[in-house]
Amino acid sequence: MSRNLTMLTDLYQLTMINGYYKSGNHNDMSVFDVFFRKNVCDGGYTIISGMDEVVEYIQNLKFSDADLEYLRSLNIFDDDFLNFLKNFKFTGDIYSVEDGSIMFPNEPVLTVKAPLYQAQLVETAILSMINFMSLIATKSSRVCNAAKGDAVLEFGLRRAQGPEAGLYGAKAAVVGGCAATSNVLAGKMFDIPVAGTHAHSWVQKFDTELDAFRAYAEIYPDNCLLLIDTYNVLESGVKNAITVFDELREKGYEPVGVRLDSGDLTYLSREVRKILDDAGYPNAKITASNDLDEYMITSLKQEGACIDSWGVGTKLITSYDYPSLGGVYKLAATASREGELMPKIKISENPEKINNPGYKKVVRIYNSYGKAEADLIMLNDETIDENLPLEIFDPVYTWKRKVFEKYTIREMLVPLIKDGKCVREKKTVHEIKEYAKEELQSIWDQYKRIKNPHIYKVDLSQKLWELKNNMVASKKKF
Template sequence: MRNLTLLTDLYQLTMLNGYFEKNVHEDVVVFDMFFRKNACKSGYTIVCGIEQLVDYINNLQFSEDDLKYLKSLNLFSDKFLDFLRNFKFTGDIYSVEEGTIMFPNEPVITVKAPLYQAQLIETALLTIVNFQSLIATKASKVCYAAQGDPVFEFGLRRAQGPDAGIYGARAAVIGGCKATANVLAGKMFDIPVVGTQAHSWVQKFDSELKSFEAYADVYPDKCLLLVDTYDVLNSGVPNAIKIFKDLKANGHTPLGIRIDSGDLEYLSVEAKKMLEEAGFTNLSITASNDLDEYTISALKSGNCAINSWGVGTKLITSADSPSLGGVYKLAASYQGDKIIPKIKISEDPEKINNPGYKKVVRIYNKENKAEADLIMLHDEEINTSQPLTIFHPTYTWKETTFEDYTIKDLHKPLFVNGECKFKSKPITEIQQYVQDELNTLWDAYRRLTCPKTYKVDLSQELWDLKTNLLGDKVVQK
């Protein structure tokens, strides 16, 4: 893992220097990372990137070269730079498990640490978790549209740089993709890789048929042919059928065809007819060509014959929703053992944060369907033997009471007193966890357009705290 200690905004360091000069840098504080709107216009967001966040924290250390560079900026005293020389994260970080489904305004990650430590990690934490959560959520929507067909991540060449391609592939597989075309991501994260040939392969040979013959000769048991270089129905599919018959006669099983352009619905249906008439009834018909969840949904609704999907640009860039606006806000400060809640007030009510040291519990019905989340102060408890009534944090007359329910505390320790508690899991296990999480959601929350809004309420204690703080701030004005 690279040392990303300087992967931060300059103002983080100028604030650290200021805290140091004012001798408040060791004050213990609480920050929350959360987002105000779901990724990708979805009804939920899949949290991803936690493992990379842990790697970042474990490798936090200012090298002599880092300190030399900071000194050259003429912003920091030698005393402050000497202080940074011994930097080590010693605080607590609590996070939801990687792959957890989360909703707006819920603390995804809570950091309790000395001020200078909690402040420094903000920028890197956000860039790591925001991007991977965005792509995992986009992939989930694409896979949902595919209705069980395998989806392959094909986006490396269109990603915003190598890191986006690598970690985007990881996130896409966590979100539901079966494999990636990205070989380095396959090696790094032990995920399946896929790929056959490009149009240049077909063009290189004297004819399309000769290009297919050459590929089948090299890969007789993994022969999937790209049939749209010249003419899908008058050339590509007939030539593929000739090759497939030869393979079958020699004891090999062809895999199928890929179509990368044209009217995918019409071409796939006609191609399937031709393949079946030739005796090939179970081949893969893979489509690519600038796909996303909406295109796939439309093609599925039109009864296309496509049964696997290669999705690139619009997945790896989340083209219609290119960022997750995760934020990192101060929620509390300590005076000794006493918690002093902090609140940010804005003319935009959406930007007023929930104060205090908090946790999130999820409420499930007896069928294990998620019904609502409750943001609570960290020391509150719920007696599940008693009915639980929650209310909308704005429209407080809107109440829901649960009687036969279970709850789950969503936060788990990543670091306690600087000691890492995180246990890495295989990608396949995280991917299965995501699917288990999604299965707890009603279909209304997973709709591609206009999904239902999931209930996220505040406990009575937290609501009272926030209301009182808002009142105090108004009076102070």
């Protein structure tokens, strides 16, 4: 689906571009980094998603006549500038991590290198895409980790913050590990599995619960999963379900199972499991829903709930307890009068808001068993000789050091856009999901804890650390 989102920007991007244009420095080459300062839900990692959407956005950048007329109506831009925008085209480079990559605070996940006016315009839309989709992909991963291999189904469309969030949130949820979505349009757009059976209204429409179950089983004998909590789970729901299951079996069909959507899920699921087993249906699955998240699923599993799959809606699609990733887009370098890229830094009273200056790359360090041990942020022209020991140090507590002897490295930022054109082969959502799964397997379990995870090492190279500290020390010049 091709969309022109050129006007999906904040007004100040356009007022700044106008200022650069009037000042004559709009074509200066500049470098901007996208990064985040805290992991989703204060967890141990974040899954990055949204790169396909960034590519689509960049490839469709063009101000239409209607766009320019609207901007003219604001009475803040003259015709000279609007004529300049008429020929707008992104001609720069974008480097990013692969969709589905596991990343950590303060390291670039995407870098834009482009003429200043182009790099400035794309800030808002890129942040909007990556912030939201990475948020939901990570929340989904946390929920799926809590489910410990059980299928998790994304059921959040009706509670999403609008249709766009429902669509792209469903895609991100599958990237994060969900087996399917209830969202039919998302299934069509992104070729992802869809799932769903019936609601309480189906049962209410018929004279009796048994009539409703029989009607559903007659239409869908190969996929009969019945919602059994409309009236009374143990006194009627599961008993009527078994009656229908017996009738299906006589016709040569096996039921899929039942769903619970309310009540004490631990108690009810355990009782339902006993009843199904005693009735000869040990393979019938129990699916649960009802405002679930990673914390509730963890608790239910610890209590011994007999649940085989999980329908997760509101608290996944809205990331209920952590509503925003908070990724930022910061200028890291820009051309001097001589045309050389010069590092730039933002000084703040809050140390965590001081960005890492310069044109950079991120290197991941793996041990001999293929486990990720640390990330190192380096200036782009730095290299590592893997035949030599590598020492890294904490950028704040510099006496904390670690030396690697047998290791391999991988550069995380790879070309996405070159000279305005996509240079990376597009992957299916299934391929991105599998990559994210591999990424999760490459980090130790202590980083994946739901609560109080271990903090992954993200350090600066000696050269970058010295550059940053020297720039901070000379802040009176800024």
